[in-house]
Amino acid sequence: MAETQNMEGTAPVAAEEEERDPESNSLLQPLIKRSRTLSSSPLAIVGTKVSHIESLDYEINENDLFKHDWRRRSRIEVLQYILMKWTLAFLVGFLTGVIATLINLSIENIAGYMTGFIYFTGANLALTLFATFLCVMFAPTAAGPGIPEIKAYLNGVDTPNMFGAAPLIVKIFGSIGAVSAGLDLGKEGPLVHIGACISSLLAQGGPDNHRVKWKWMRYFNNDRDRRDLITCGSAAGVCAAFRAPVGGVLFALEEVATWWRSALLWRTFFSTAIVVVVLRASIEYCNSGKCGLFGKGGLIMFDVSDVSVYYHLLDVVPVVVIGVIGGLLGSLYNHLLHKVLILYNLINQKGRICKMLLSLSVALFTSVCLYFLPFLAKCSPCDSDLLGTICPSTGGTGNFKQFNCPPGYYNDLASILHTSNDDAVRNIFSTSTPNEYHPTSLLIHFGLYCILSLFTFGIAVPSGLFLPIILMGSSYGRLLGICAAPYTKIDQGLYAVLGAAALMAGSMRMTVSLCVIFLELTNNLLLLPITMIVLLIAKTVGDCFNPSIYEIILELKGLPFLEAHPEPWMRNLTVGELADAKSPVVVLCGVEKVARIVEVLRNTTHNGFPVVDQGVTPPVGCPSGATELHGLILRAHLVAALKKKWFLSEKRRTEEWEVREKFTSVDLAERGITIEEVIVTKDEMELYMDLHPLTNTTPYTVVESMSVAKAMVLFRQVGLRHMLIVPKYQAAGVPPVVGILTRQDLRASNILTAFPHLEETERKNK
């Protein structure tokens, strides 16, 4: 992060670093090799490229201009703002719903019309090529699920080119291509990213180069409102993906968002309600057959509500087994995926051609497996006891595919491989069909999807993790159900649902949101108690081995995510000691020479500078010559003021009326100008600038004796970018600010490189 400072005097601990087991639980190996100091790491992998990342300013910047502007806001403007807020939340829901409908419509129509190996494989390769080409050429950031980056954004880390128009469009079409190609990936993760992109674009008034410059847009042109809207967007995305409005809200709350408040709960709920209305309307419209193959499923994706759930307390035993194995498998999956992603990163870095070839080989492998593996399965006779089913199936979506079998027989493996991923899940979840699948067929399916899900996720197409894990988990669950059949009365379809839930919890480590998503997916409330138990057990087991898959990806990409809990050893370190290990803080005077400002801006990369007044009129009862901490000024505001040339010819403070007349906060709201773009003449260098009106007079501060653990809690809870350290001593000559802390300074791994002895104590305790 650009605002961090060098940690000096750090002993080289490279030897120790090498020793560390790269698979150790607490410290994952990131893809970017970091040097031993803090300042060299404002880098993270965005898309497949190493990019500079920035922190976000969620704190309200209370400077004179803001206060003035804010005081002038009339009641009308306040209402306008509130109206805007809800309109945007509406639009996020509406657009996400419309796009989700379009994606579903395209996928189901494209995927539904393909038969025959050559045609099947050729079409799949073409679709994969299309998706990969889009991703590689136009928006590398659109590859992958995007959820880790959204998580990082809501935690306060901005990744470049992540939420623009290009990723949005590539994500939509790339997702259609990749899912239609039959690759082992879902549209769920991409839909979450799509929701976030829509939100970001709406909040900033359009794509980067064609922004709408309406006056009221300025109220939304701040990181805080954008953050809230992106939270709405991600909830809307999950809702659109699973048709699960409450699950979407909870997913955003439990997994994605860092800050949360009651008002936001309500607004995200509104957005997801709109998504549901749009989805329902489109499904209703399509039910009349106007949309090709789309719309048969209704709003519930995998309805298992028709089965009666009877279980007794003894049935808890197989449920516990499902949970434990699900947790083990989930953490094993996380471990292996981590390895594969490191390998893929090496390949992807070799260039665009390599990326494309990788995607195409995965697509070819997938097509071959999907087409030929069903030949291994035996044909099963149709069960005439099952009422209301057509066997062998006639359409594209049926449960009993004939494939290579004689009439009256069906190929069970073809039923779950020769179909779209959604339909495959539906078929495995199917209830009251205890003899539909042979154990070997399910074993082949499970093995195949274990391999596919590991090797498909990292390729350069928009991909989600939900569906691959559900596919794996459902066949694992159903297999287990067949094994447990003699001892229990639970339906095999429910075993499949529980298996999918267990593997999800084992890999993603969510509880409440997964529970509600599964509830909404399967429409069976009676399942709730056992689903809860399975999820709790699987998460507990998984947590014993490694962190959740999203945390692994965040760490791998080098995104400086700030965890909720401080490490135990952080209590033994004060922020004063942390500040001492950094280079001295760069301080500006209240009225500063232009030359010094330009110099500071050019020679440092800090994004905030404390503003201090020297020799001020002392407060009552004290000798003169006091220094005063006036506040904190942001780099962006300094650059904007330089560009506007708000200079003074003599060293004096501007009067209040001058401020009101000359400056507006609209000028300050402009973003993205760098100091290199600002031209200051030699004469101007000798002038002065009054920083007082631009300074945030209410920065959050901590006393130097504060422990790092508590400082971190404050930093994360309030959502800060800079935190000033004030001295605990009070005397003439003591500087009023002794340091400045940023996100990077509070990251456990960074502190440990600067204070290796803490790591020693940490290890000893383990």
Place this chain on the structure above:
Amino acid sequence: MAETQNMEGTAPVAAEEEERDPESNSLLQPLIKRSRTLSSSPLAIVGTKVSHIESLDYEINENDLFKHDWRRRSRIEVLQYILMKWTLAFLVGFLTGVIATLINLSIENIAGYMTGFIYFTGANLALTLFATFLCVMFAPTAAGPGIPEIKAYLNGVDTPNMFGAAPLIVKIFGSIGAVSAGLDLGKEGPLVHIGACISSLLAQGGPDNHRVKWKWMRYFNNDRDRRDLITCGSAAGVCAAFRAPVGGVLFALEEVATWWRSALLWRTFFSTAIVVVVLRASIEYCNSGKCGLFGKGGLIMFDVSDVSVYYHLLDVVPVVVIGVIGGLLGSLYNHLLHKVLILYNLINQKGRICKMLLSLSVALFTSVCLYFLPFLAKCSPCDSDLLGTICPSTGGTGNFKQFNCPPGYYNDLASILHTSNDDAVRNIFSTSTPNEYHPTSLLIHFGLYCILSLFTFGIAVPSGLFLPIILMGSSYGRLLGICAAPYTKIDQGLYAVLGAAALMAGSMRMTVSLCVIFLELTNNLLLLPITMIVLLIAKTVGDCFNPSIYEIILELKGLPFLEAHPEPWMRNLTVGELADAKSPVVVLCGVEKVARIVEVLRNTTHNGFPVVDQGVTPPVGCPSGATELHGLILRAHLVAALKKKWFLSEKRRTEEWEVREKFTSVDLAERGITIEEVIVTKDEMELYMDLHPLTNTTPYTVVESMSVAKAMVLFRQVGLRHMLIVPKYQAAGVPPVVGILTRQDLRASNILTAFPHLEETERKNK
């Protein structure tokens, strides 16, 4: 709150106060008349008595003893702590589930066997007398729902005698009595309070006078862990009340808790899962007929899943109407209930006899109405088209009560009045019975329950608000359904469900949690989209008129709840100005004379004192004579140290080994000793005490230029009790701490009394 300080120089603004409309939206009139200064208001109404209330210490108190103790914690002890945490969460769920089962069992068995007016009324009066007697004599705090007090506790306000053994027992038996008596109140609110009581008792190791003094209990004897457990308890209570595990978690999250983190989400979810398992097991056991009349309903309370929900986009019109009217009625209900509660408070304050008489008259009125009103209804012929129903009903719970009608006919009003409240709701929710109820019967029911719910809530018995509102709302919804029948195809039972949801949202202003609770109550996922819309509309409409019913009660009781959002005018006030309006802060020296400590403790009521060292060795490069802010010491710790007589004969700092040998943090953990109980001899008065080892060296601080708005965000987000104000000036002679802020200082109404001009600007803006 005891730690607050006088606000001096506050002009009397009584005249202005009188002018204020007591029904004005933003400022509700509390029951306790407050004087114009801050310090005189550590009072609130607890139960029906005015009591002193205290703030809670959620902040981790990092003094030397804590750090030492904490560093010594072995890995085993950490594991022990984690195990304890989960065991307690398990026990909370388990006990709440068991108690809920017992309550249900008792209520359904008692209420099921009553017929005939005299017997009916007599039994009701006896049961009410029993419940009131318990409440009045043994635990006045057990009256009412208890949810506002839990909300306040989790916000940081401790109310005395609220979570002990007496309220728990009285709540259990009182609730059984009051609900069996047929009063218009539910067991839902009491169950939430019961869950919280169990949590609190478990966390502190038993009732006040018989605490288990196990060593590992000390880890839980802090406000922080207790708070988390009470959150679990309230979620478990809601879950037990509605058999809604996810709804319970969300209720705790949305309505009850102030602080929330992901780990807590998981733990509350675990507790509610246990509750569900216990409930299911007991229902399974009781289904075989071993529990009398209990257990017929199954886990879903008001199952409407058997009806198919068909609706088109046009059906949104009646849905919107339900929502709007629900919001209006809900806010009107809040308004009227506020008035009634003020009236009741006057009656209740007259003494115990008055309280009992009030309860009995309400019970008598209820019984008379319930018994005689059905005579107003006409008999309806049984509809032979309805398959599977017995008409007239034979048992106690049926849908078609014969009452005064000839065979083959039923009295629709008797079906919903001559039954328990739960069954009444079930009957009104009944689906596919479009002609079951006459509009006049529903109108009578609605009118009756409007009156009853207003006048029942405030009497001295354990009571909940959920069920009365559901009863009102369901008949209102069904009435509306009958009116809209010609234009829509939505089932009348669904209208009843939506009406109940709308009135709940209009009065309680919850969204997501209500939505999930209704989902879990009615087991119909297809209802979700319209329920969401109804809830959103009703809440929006209600918010236009007044705050939620819980906020009204909190305000009325004078509980200093800290809102999530600062008032707009708080940006125009700095914490320095706030501190100037208070009396100067009382500061202690690092090594202080015993006499001074005793004097300070006796003459002030503050709960925290800044500790400052004078003339310390200066930091590098500064002239000597610096003062140092060492930290904050708590009253409880000072008193404990005085009691243990940790005195020094000369003025010196204790060495670290001395601290380790002499003091333990177990001694400090003792609670509830007052300075009056400590005897200090005259000789001892001349000795010294070293406060350094007891001082929290890492208090949260703000600079005096910080705006009150931002300080409040910090205060609430981090969960503080004291916040130190440090000067922005740095010079010899400036005190290192210029003020101390507490909860009361940050309350909007308190600030406005001290700074009347802010109110002016606020009014002008409106």
